[in-house]
Amino acid sequence: MRNIFSTRAGIIIVGAIIGVGAALLQYFGNPPNMGICVACFERDIAGALGLHRADVVQYLRPEIMGFVLGAFVAALLAGEYKPRGGSSPLIRFFLGIFAMMGALVFLGCPWRTLLRLAGGDGNALLGLAGLIAGIFIGVGFLKNGYSLGRSYAQKKAAGWVFPALMIGLLLLLVFQVSFAPGGPIFFSAKGPGSQHAPILISLIAGLVIGGLAQRSRFCTMGAFRDVILIRDFHLISGVAALLIFAFAANMLLGQFKPGFEGQPVAHTDHLWNFLGMTLAGLAFVLAGGCPGRQLFLSGEGDMDAAIFATGMIVGAGIAHNFAIASSPKGTGAFGPAAVVIGLLFCLVIGLTQRDKVSA
Amino acid sequence: MSTKKVDARGLSCPQPVVLVDRAIADGHTDLEILVDNEVARENVSRLLKRRGLEAIISENVSEIMIRTAKT
Numbered sequence: 001m002r003n004i005f006s007t008r009a010g011i012i013i014v015g016a017i018i019g020v021g022a023a024l025l026q027y028f029g030n031p032p033n034m035g036i037c038v039a040c041f042e043r044d045i046a047g048a049l050g051l052h053r054a055d056v057v058q059y060l061r062p063e064i065m066g067f068v069l070g071a072f073v074a075a076l077l078a079g080e081y082k083p084r085g086g087s088s089p090l091i092r093f094f095l096g097i098f099a100m101m102g103a104l105v106f107l108g109c110p111w112r113t114l115l116r117l118a119g120g121d122g123n124a125l126l127g128l129a130g131l132i133a134g135i136f137i138g139v140g141f142l143k144n145g146y147s148l149g150r151s152y153a154q155k156k157a158a159g160w161v162f163p164a165l166m167i168g169l170l171l172l173l174v175f176q177v178s179f180a181p182g183g184p185i186f187f188s189a190k191g192p193g194s195q196h197a198p199i200l201i202s203l204i205a206g207l208v209i210g211g212l213a214q215r216s217r218f219c220t221m222g223a224f225r226d227v228i229l230i231r232d233f234h235l236i237s238g239v240a241a242l243l244i245f246a247f248a249a250n251m252l253l254g255q256f257k258p259g260f261e262g263q264p265v266a267h268t269d270h271l272w273n274f275l276g277m278t279l280a281g282l283a284f285v286l287a288g289g290c291p292g293r294q295l296f297l298s299g300e301g302d303m304d305a306a307i308f309a310t311g312m313i314v315g316a317g318i319a320h321n322f323a324i325a326s327s328p329k330g331t332g333a334f335g336p337a338a339v340v341i342g343l344l345f346c347l348v349i350g351l352t353q354r355d356k357v358s359a
Numbered sequence: 360m361s362t363k364k365v366d367a368r369g370l371s372c373p374q375p376v377v378l379v380d381r382a383i384a385d386g387h388t389d390l391e392i393l394v395d396n397e398v399a400r401e402n403v404s405r406l407l408k409r410r411g412l413e414a415i416i417s418e419n420v421s422e423i424m425i426r427t428a429k430t
């Protein structure tokens with residue numbers, strides 16, 4: 001059985017669909033240069049649940065649920081649904097926390113880095129450079145035998161936990177459940193959290209992208225990693241397609257506004273834009289996938305990826321509660337300290353987790 | 360050189376590829392690689408192709424064996 005989506009043409013088509021899809025989601029109401037942002041959307045979910053109380057970034061983003069559930073269905077249909085886990089879960093949880101802190105110092109995941117670039121935000125160049133730098137460091141660890149150890153097959157139902165959580169979140173969104181006057185569930189009345197496409201459009205986009213990404217193995221971190229590690233340009237052709245098609249769609253929709261100052265949901269602190277994404281990129285390599293890829297893997301039954309994704313949601317709560325996340329005004333008071341601690345954590349993990357895998 | 364066995368079952372991306380590439384760099388061309396998921400099969404097969412080796416795949420329920428063709 002041939003999987004057309006894992007071919008070169010397939011990954012380019014998937015990248016193009018994500019790029020155009022993101023521009024359209026923005027057109028339909030998602031925040032500017034944030035048609036899709038896995039980190040930001042998980043942060044919004046954390047806010048909706050009351051894990052943080054930053055009232056401008058609280059919404060149960062259906063795209064995230066769609067990603068997991070779309071990948072879940074695609075994996076079931078393709079016979080690739082395989083519950084597995086047990087590869088250093090606690091380390092992965094903390095990698096997720098620090099990855100989110102790094103991403104929120106920059107204000108975006110790798111997908112949004114590309115989308116910000118496609119929308120004309122020059123600050124994304126620093127984020128992209130940081131991302132590549134972090135991946136470069138991570139590849140060094142990989143070359144020296146870095147491994148979080150093997151995962152093992154788990155019971156069939158174990159892999160349902162994360163998709164079931166997503167269905168639960170979706171129901172909370174659809175029925176707008178209020179657990180107490182004023183929330184939770186919290187929904188932003190202003191700011192990025194209040195800007196969203198209609199639920200059905202967001203959900204369908206998420207499902208389609210989730211399914212396609214599961215089939216094609218689309219991963220932004222993996223794209224740069226493979227180029228640096230083994231000079232493999234397969235995944236990066238999909239990333240390039242995302243960037244080019246998002247740019248073209250932004251031009252057509254009048255969403256391209258070049259510059260550094262006054263960019264939407266962005267700040268101009270070059271150093272911390274760079275270092276924030278360095279931390280995120282390094283954490284993604286150590287965990288084996290960008291935030292999007294971790295969600296698609298979670299849908300396939302990868303419980304280690306689901307732990308990482310959970311870590312990101314918890315990390316978003318911490319980042320906003322402890323003044324780590326940036327805002328358009330600039331970095332948070334404790335953002336730089338968190339990035340330094342995160343980098344130290346990742347370096348220790350990279351240096352110490354060197355499984356002597358019997359090859 | 361004798362057949363080099365690489366057991367990459369349960370290892371997450373990109374470790375199967377890293378292990379196989381290291382074996383090739385060490386001069387092995389006769390490889391027997393064990394993986395347990397589609398993604399690893401695709402990635403390892405793509406690497407072998409780029410390194411000029413032909414991949415012969417055999418699958419059972421839980422494992423996928425990738426052998427390089429004897430030259």
